[in-house]
Amino acid sequence: MGMDVFLSRNRSILLAYDQGLEHGPTDFNERSVDPGFIMDLATAGAFNGVVFQKGIAEKYYDGQVPLVLKVNGKTNLVKGEPIARQICSVQRAHEIGARAVGYTIYPGSAHESIMLEEFGRIQEEAHRLNMAAIAWVYPRGEAIKNDTAPEIVAYAARTGLEVGADAVKIKFTGDVDSFRWAVRSAGKAKVFMSGGPKAPSEADFLKQVRGALDAGATGLAVGRNVWQSSDPLKMARVLRKLVIEDCSLEEALRV
Amino acid sequence: MGMDVFLSRNRSILLAYDQGLEHGPTDFNERSVDPGFIMDLATAGAFNGVVFQKGIAEKYYDGQVPLVLKVNGKTNLVKGEPIARQICSVQRAHEIGARAVGYTIYPGSAHESIMLEEFGRIQEEAHRLNMAAIAWVYPRGEAIKNDTAPEIVAYAARTGLEVGADAVKIKFTGDVDSFRWAVRSAGKAKVFMSGGPKAPSEADFLKQVRGALDAGATGLAVGRNVWQSSDPLKMARVLRKLVIEDCSLEEALRV
Amino acid sequence: MGMDVFLSRNRSILLAYDQGLEHGPTDFNERSVDPGFIMDLATAGAFNGVVFQKGIAEKYYDGQVPLVLKVNGKTNLVKGEPIARQICSVQRAHEIGARAVGYTIYPGSAHESIMLEEFGRIQEEAHRLNMAAIAWVYPRGEAIKNDTAPEIVAYAARTGLEVGADAVKIKFTGDVDSFRWAVRSAGKAKVFMSGGPKAPSEADFLKQVRGALDAGATGLAVGRNVWQSSDPLKMARVLRKLVIEDCSLEEALRV
Amino acid sequence: MGMDVFLSRNRSILLAYDQGLEHGPTDFNERSVDPGFIMDLATAGAFNGVVFQKGIAEKYYDGQVPLVLKVNGKTNLVKGEPIARQICSVQRAHEIGARAVGYTIYPGSAHESIMLEEFGRIQEEAHRLNMAAIAWVYPRGEAIKNDTAPEIVAYAARTGLEVGADAVKIKFTGDVDSFRWAVRSAGKAKVFMSGGPKAPSEADFLKQVRGALDAGATGLAVGRNVWQSSDPLKMARVLRKLVIEDCSLEEALRV
C-alpha cells in the first residue's frame, strides 16, 4: 500500500515544512529558515517522511527520507473563504521523487467544492503513479465556529476517507475519547495528528501526541514543535520513542 | 438496459451509504461508522445495490452486490447555494467495478447550471462504459421553500428524465396521488424514493415506501432507516417483502 | 443547407417539447406528460420537426420526424440572471440522430458572454457534423424591461444571425410591421416564432402566427398551443394549412 | 507582414459592420440592415477590408475584399463591467477566408484579465495560421471616467502593442498632438481610428480622420459614418482621397 514507505511498526512521524508558504518566514529562525537544515534534520532525526512544497523539494530534497510533496497551498495574507489550488502537477511530484502527494481541503469554505473536485482528480493521478494521496483536512471558513470541536474533527476525518485519501491529517480534539471517534470515522485511512503551533511546553505537546496514539492515530505530522524546539534532534528522539516504540509519556520524556 | 443489474422483479432496494460525506459521522453509531459493516449488511440483506463514494468503494467494496458509485458530493458545513462537483472520474468508477454512477443535482441552486452541465457529460461517459447514470435530484437553495411540495418533487423527477438519467432519486411527497404524478413525470426513468432521515417509527417509514410503490416507484434508496434500526437485517427482510415481493404493509410487518 | 430537412415549401412547424425541463410538468396534463404521446403526435400531425432534450430523445425518439436536440437548458426554479449551459454534447446529439441542435441564448443576462461563447463552439461542431444550429434567443435579465418590445426582438433576431445561427426562435412582437423588421434583421437566418404560453383563444394564437408569416417568418416552434389544445391533431392540421399551405386565417380555421 | 493585405500605400480603410451584435439593428436602416448591401459596398467602395462577425461572414462574405473576422463580441443589453468572450474559433475564421482576426479588449473592466488572456491565445493561433491579430482596445468600466482622454487612449494603444496586436483600433482623442502620442505609444502596431457614431456633419468626421492621419495613424475602421451616409459610395471615395491618396481635407471634399 502507498503509505507503507512512511511507516515504522505501522506508525509514522512526518516532518512538516510547508509553513513558509502557509504562514511566511515568521515561523522560522535563522536556522530553520534554511531548508537544508530541515533536510538534514529529517535524516538525522530518522523521520518517516518530510513534507515540502515543490520549490523546496526541487532545490533541497536529497532523497534521504521519503518525500510527501504538498501540491496545493496558499498564503495567510488572503482574507475571506479559504481556497488553495493545485500548484504542482502530480507528474512533477513523481519526477522529483515523491512517494505521496499532500493536498489541503478546507471543508466548510465557500470554495469547498473546488478543492474536493481537485483532490478527486489528484488522488486518481497519484494512485496511477503509485504514490499515496494524503489529505490535510481543515474545516474552515465563516461557517466553522470551532475547528477542534469533536464533531468537526470527526467530520474532517470522514471526509478524507470518503474522498479516497490514504491518510488524513487532522487537528487534535483535546481528549482521547473524542479523537477515537475521529479515528473510527477515518476507517482504513490512516490518521495523522497535526502538530500545530508550538505548544506552551514540550510535555503539553507530547501529551497530545500520546492521546492521539491512544485514540488509534498512526502518528503525526509535526513541524514547529520540532524545529522551533531548542534541541530539535532530542525532540525527534523523544517523538520516536513515543510514536514508533509506543512508549508511555514518562518513558519518552526520559530520553 | 443499464439498470437491470439493480432490479429484482423490476423492483429495487439500494443501500445508501454516502452520508459520511454529506452529513458527517454524526449519522453513524459505533457499528454503522464502519463501512465494512455496511458492505456485509448489503450482502446479508440481499440489497439490490450499494451506494458508496470512491474512498469507501476503494477500501471496502467486495463485489458481493452491484455498486453505485456516487461521483459528486459535498459536506453540509458549507452555507449558501448548494453545489457538489465531480470528485470521482467515470473511468475510475468503472475500474472499481461500479455498474452505475450516482450524481446529485440541486435544481433551484444558483449553481444549478454547473451541475446540469456536469451531469450531462458524466451521463454520456457512463453510457459509453455501459454503466447507468442515476440522478439524485434535490431542489434546494434560497428559491426553494418546500422541497417535498408535489409540484417541486414532480419537477425534480422530470428534470432527471429530461437530462438523461436512467433513474432518479427523489423525496416522497407525502401521499400516493401526488407521488404518482411525479412518477408519471419521470417517464421511462425509474423512480427511487429517497429514504431520508430516520422516521419516527418503522411503520411510518414503511407506509411511505408502500405509498411510493403504489404510485409506481421502482423502489427506494435507503440508509439511515436501515442501519440506524436496532435490527438492520430484519428491516432489510421487511423491505424485500414490501418492495420486491410487493406485499401489503401488513404482510411485510409480519416478517 | 442544414435547415432543408425541416422545411416544406420553405416553411416549417416544429413541435417543441422541452418545457418539462424549462417549466416543469406543470405545463402537462395526463396525456402530454408522456413523451410517447408527443412523439406520436409529431408523426400524426406531420410536423416538420420535433424538439427534445437528450433524455427524452434517448428514450422516446423514433425517427419518424426530424429531430432538433436542445443541448442546453435550465429549470425555472433558479432566480437571478439566467444561464443555461450545455448539457448534451454535439457528438451525442448526432449519434441520437438529430439533424439540428438547439441552444438558448439569454442576451442581456449578466452571463450572456458564457452562452455566446458556448453557442459559438457548438455551432462550429454542429456544422462539422452536418447539423444545423438553431438559436433560441430570449433577451432576459434585470436589464430587460420588456422582452417583446420591437427593438428587443429585432436585436434578438440579429444576435442569432451575427453569431452564426441557421435559424432563430424569437417571440412575436405583437404586430406585423415591427416583426417584419425583426425578420429583416435576421437576414438569411430563418425566423421561427416562439409559440409561447397557451393563448386565450385559438384565433388569437393563429392570428399571431399569420402575422409572423406575413412578416416573413419561416414558421414557428409550438408546444403548449398544440398539446394543451383539446384536439391537438386538429390544431396541427390548422397550422399546416396556415403555415405550409400559406392560407388565410379564415381558410385555415375552416379545417 | 500580416497587415499588408489590408494596406494601400501603407494606409487602410476598413469597413466595419459588427454593429448588429454590438448595438443591435437600431444602427441600421432598410438598406444597411442587409449584409449583402454592405458586402457590395465594400467592393464598390474599394475598401481595404471588411469586418464581419462569423454569422455574417458565413452567409454573405464573397471574397471580393479582405476579411477581418471579429472573433468576440457582446450585446449592449448587459449592464455592469463589460466582457466579450471568443465566439468564433481562429481555425473557423481561417476556413472562412479571413486574413485577420479582430478582438475587443476592455481595459479597466473588472474582467480585463480574461480578455487579455484570451487575446494572448488568439493572437498566437492567428499568427500560426498567417492571419493578423487586430485589437479593438476600448478602456471601459466603472474605473474609466473618460474614454477619449489622451492618456487613456495612449494607454489603450500601448496595451495593444504590448500584448502583440498587429494593429490597434482606438478612439480619436480630439486633437492631433495628443493622438500623435497615442500613435507613438502603439510603436510598430498600426493604428486605426475608430469611426464611432455618426458625426454631426461629414466635415466634422473627415476633420477627425485627417487629424488621426496627421498624427501618424494608418487609417480607420469606419461603419456608421459610411453606411448611415446618404451617399455611402461618395463617402467611400472621399475617404480614399483623404486616407489613401493623403489629400488635404479641402481636396477630399472636392470629390
Place this chain on the structure above:
Amino acid sequence: MGMDVFLSRNRSILLAYDQGLEHGPTDFNERSVDPGFIMDLATAGAFNGVVFQKGIAEKYYDGQVPLVLKVNGKTNLVKGEPIARQICSVQRAHEIGARAVGYTIYPGSAHESIMLEEFGRIQEEAHRLNMAAIAWVYPRGEAIKNDTAPEIVAYAARTGLEVGADAVKIKFTGDVDSFRWAVRSAGKAKVFMSGGPKAPSEADFLKQVRGALDAGATGLAVGRNVWQSSDPLKMARVLRKLVIEDCSLEEALRV
C-alpha cells in the same frame, strides 16, 4: 542552471520594460516610448537581460542580450483585488528566444490562488524547455496595508522559493538588515530588487541598490531609474560598477 545566462560574477542587472502595460505610456518620454531605444540601451549598457512583454519582444527583440519574457500582466486601470493572467504561452516565449519567463504573483489578493496555480504550471513548462522561471512577487490587495514592511517582503521572497521560482523580484524593505532576512527567506532562489519608481535622487536609488546587495541580493531589475534618467548609459555604467564589480557607493558614483 537556468539563471546562469543572466549572471556576471554571480550578479545581474535586468533592464525592465513592461511598464507600458502595467502603468501605461505615462512612464515614458519621447525617447523611452520607443522599444527600439530600450533594446539598443540594453545592448549598449551591457545589461544582463531585458524584460519585455510578448508584443514588444516580437516586434523589437534583436537577440543582443538575454530575454526575460513577461508572460502575464494587467493594466493599472482596473480597481479591486489584483489579478494578472497568462497572456503569452511558454511555448511562444521559447520560440521568441526567451531564456526565462517572468510572472507576477500578487499574494494577498482575493485571486491569489489563480496566480499561484498558473505560476505552478508555467514554471513546469518553462523548466521542460530549459528556461528559468522568475516570479515578480508583490503582496497586494485590501489585506495588505504596507507592501514594503519587512515581514511582508520576506513572505513574498519565501513564496517565490516555495512555489519553485528560480529567482524572485521583490521590493526593497528600506534597510539592509530586514532585507537580509528576505534574502535568507528566498533560500536558493536568487533575489532581484525591484527598481521601483524613479527615486528622488540618483544617490538615493543607488544606496538602496547597495543595501540590497549587501543583504545578499543577486542584483536588480530596473527600468524607470535608468531610462527616465537624463543619461541612461551613464546610469548603466554606474550600476555595473556597483552591482557586477561590487564597488562601494562612492566608487560607483565616481564613474
